[in-house]
Amino acid sequence: MPYKYINHTLKALKSKSWTGLPYALNECPQFDTLEQVFNYLKQLITYKNYPKV
Numbered sequence: 001m002p003y004k005y006i007n008h009t010l011k012a013l014k015s016k017s018w019t020g021l022p023y024a025l026n027e028c029p030q031f032d033t034l035e036q037v038f039n040y041l042k043q044l045i046t047y048k049n050y051p052k053v
Contacts, residue, residue: 003009031037 001038003012031040
């Protein structure tokens, strides 16, 4: 669905976040610190330095 304006976008984002919460609770590891979250996500993300256009 195309977003109409910023409040519409934020409401949709909130709704999608709540919808995905059960999946995240079942599939993601448990973390005790923010550093553990950072290290976990760091493994999953690849940074690409795109040239300026």
